[in-house]
Amino acid sequence: MPQLRLTKHHGLGNDFLVYLDPDRRVPLTAELARALCERHTGVGADGLIRLGPAEAGLAASMELRNADGGRAEISGNGIRCAGQALVVAGVVPPGEMVVATAAGERRLDVGPTDGSGLAHVTADMGRPQVLGDAPEWEKGDVKSAARVEVGNPHLVLLVADAGAVDVPARGSSAEASVPGGVNVEFVTPGPGADELTLRTWERGSGETLACGSGSCAAAAAARAWGLVGESVAVRNPGGVLRVAFAEDGSVTLTGPAQLVAVVEVALERPGGATLA
Amino acid sequence: MPQLRLTKHHGLGNDFLVYLDPDRRVPLTAELARALCERHTGVGADGLIRLGPAEAGLAASMELRNADGGRAEISGNGIRCAGQALVVAGVVPPGEMVVATAAGERRLDVGPTDGSGLAHVTADMGRPQVLGDAPEWEKGDVKSAARVEVGNPHLVLLVADAGAVDVPARGSSAEASVPGGVNVEFVTPGPGADELTLRTWERGSGETLACGSGSCAAAAAARAWGLVGESVAVRNPGGVLRVAFAEDGSVTLTGPAQLVAVVEVALERPGGATLA
Numbered sequence: 114m115p116q117l118r119l120t121k122h123h124g125l126g127n128d129f130l131v132y133l134d135p136d137r138r139v140p141l142t143a144e145l146a147r148a149l150c151e152r153h154t155g156v157g158a159d160g161l162i163r164l165g166p167a168e169a170g171l172a173a174s175m176e177l178r179n180a181d182g183g184r185a186e187i188s189g190n191g192i193r194c195a196g197q198a199l200v201v202a203g204v205v206p207p208g209e210m211v212v213a214t215a216a217g218e219r220r221l222d223v224g225p226t227d228g229s230g231l232a233h234v235t236a237d238m239g240r241p242q243v244l245g246d247a248p249e250w251e252k253g254d255v256k257s258a259a260r261v262e263v264g265n266p267h268l269v270l271l272v273a274d275a276g277a278v279d280v281p282a283r284g285s286s287a288e289a290s291v292p293g294g295v296n297v298e299f300v301t302p303g304p305g306a307d308e309l310t311l312r313t314w315e316r317g318s319g320e321t322l323a324c325g326s327g328s329c330a331a332a333a334a335a336r337a338w339g340l341v342g343e344s345v346a347v348r349n350p351g352g353v354l355r356v357a358f359a360e361d362g363s364v365t366l367t368g369p370a371q372l373v374a375v376v377e378v379a380l381e382r383p384g385g386a387t388l389a
Numbered sequence: 390m391p392q393l394r395l396t397k398h399h400g401l402g403n404d405f406l407v408y409l410d411p412d413r414r415v416p417l418t419a420e421l422a423r424a425l426c427e428r429h430t431g432v433g434a435d436g437l438i439r440l441g442p443a444e445a446g447l448a449a450s451m452e453l454r455n456a457d458g459g460r461a462e463i464s465g466n467g468i469r470c471a472g473q474a475l476v477v478a479g480v481v482p483p484g485e486m487v488v489a490t491a492a493g494e495r496r497l498d499v500g501p502t503d504g505s506g507l508a509h510v511t512a513d514m515g516r517p518q519v520l521g522d523a524p525e526w527e528k529g530d531v532k533s534a535a536r537v538e539v540g541n542p543h544l545v546l547l548v549a550d551a552g553a554v555d556v557p558a559r560g561s562s563a564e565a566s567v568p569g570g571v572n573v574e575f576v577t578p579g580p581g582a583d584e585l586t587l588r589t590w591e592r593g594s595g596e597t598l599a600c601g602s603g604s605c606a607a608a609a610a611a612r613a614w615g616l617v618g619e620s621v622a623v624r625n626p627g628g629v630l631r632v633a634f635a636e637d638g639s640v641t642l643t644g645p646a647q648l649v650a651v652v653e654v655a656l657e658r659p660g661g662a663t664l665a
């Protein structure tokens with residue numbers, strides 16, 4: 114029966130199945146993503162990533178579908194996992210590489226994977242655009258507010274204690290008040306210098322353990338407010354992501370990618386149909 | 390780094406990771422179960438099964454821990470998955486075998502696994518004890534009620550339409566009213582002859598897609614009430630389980646086991662510790 118070999122990874126608890134498809138034999142269909150990502154009857158993951166052939170000079174082209182089968186343009190955690198998968202499979206050595214995504218080419222710096230499966234991966238996240246303050250949000254415990262664009266829209270709210278915020282109640286309410294929705298970051302400076310404590314309400318997902326684009330948005334707003342320098346440790350509930358600013362205002366995001374398992378599945382399904 | 394090879398299976402959506410440990414090298418610790426069963430940072434499953442060496446004449450000894458790390462004596466879905474794992478790994482050929490469990494020796498009849506990963510497995514479930522009617526429950530839409538023991542305690546309630554019952558509300562209330570708790574089955578005869586439609590409230594788990602011991606309890610009560618014959622198709626929300634009575638009152642339970650994936654994980658953890 115046709116078999117597909119994948120690796121499972123996670124970045125701060127956000128988990129992905131990744132497969133290499135250099136010969137374009139296994140299209141990333143919605144059905145394949147739903148079947149493999151299903152937690153009980155499949156392998157289980159938040160998303161499925163296909164790494165296909167790419168133009169000369171690029172390591173791979175990356176396609177991503179979420180567990181519901183829908184396409185996603187990019188994921189900060191997903192692209193770190195994809196970079197680790199390319200190195201673990203021996204497609205490229207550890208170091209710098211460029212991956213083509215639906216959101217354009219992304220530069221990665223993938224560290225070696227240690228015996229426990231852990232690697233540190235830095236991804237170029239482009240230039241966050243701080244669109245300006247949002248004074249209508251500056252009330253109660255919100256001392257400053259800014260709208261930030263990081264490929265997707267963010268509302269960053271500077272609060273006295275992000276740990277004490279009722280994120281589901283306030284995040285959903287803020288998301289609903291912006292046409293098209295918005296990701297909402299509750300951020301508090303500290304505990305150390307150049308550190309931020311962050312809790313994120315992700316548009317369409319609710320509160321999450323860690324958000325890559327949200328960490329970049331929060332760091333960009335905090336920098337505009339003069340609260341942090343060029344390299345910021347953003348403490349998400351699920352772990353720390355480091356945001357570093359280049360001179361042109363673009364940022365890189367560094368965080369862990371954890372190899373969980375090597376997985377082999379049959380592509381045949383009951384009744385003789387195949388998934389690919 | 391030390392590696393462990395496992396297979397992932399499910400029985401009507403209840404999923405298990407299974408590994409063979411013929412040389413007693415990888416103890417089934419609570420930590421290993423929690424790490425591997427965790428849905429996002431591990432492989433993900435409801436439980437982890439170790440198949441170790443057994444006395445002559447037995448196929449294996451089976452140990453099971455749930456995702457929370459706690460030991461479980463037996464699981465009707467788990468033992469079907471374990472039987473399939475033994476055949477898929479080539480330890481025994483398809484057919485009859487005996488597996489030692491914490492609840493005693495259990496006889497299995499494991500069918501061959503087809504190209505889609507599906508096998509049908511029959512497990513000996515012992516003799517359900519219909520302890521007698523429970524007239525205090527016969528009110529409203531409950532026409533008959535019985536207490537049944539299948540290694541664990543059950544309260545079987547015969548209702549006009551199991552599909553219409555508010556199982557979470559009524560199941561939790563019934564569980565709470567019995568000292569030590571109880572599994573609660575809402576059962577309706579049909580739609581066909583010798584068929585039952587079942588919804589189960591599992592003690593400690595809530596409503597589940599399918600319950601092996603609950604299917605046996607419901608069939609035993611329905612047989613005591615004269616509603617079904619010797620072979621009963623029990624329609625659980627997650628699929629059909631077949632309960633067959635032998636002359637001595639013992640039952641076998643037949644249902645699907647689905648091979649999902651072959652999985653390989655590293656046993657080393659960050660910091661150099663190992664899981665086994």
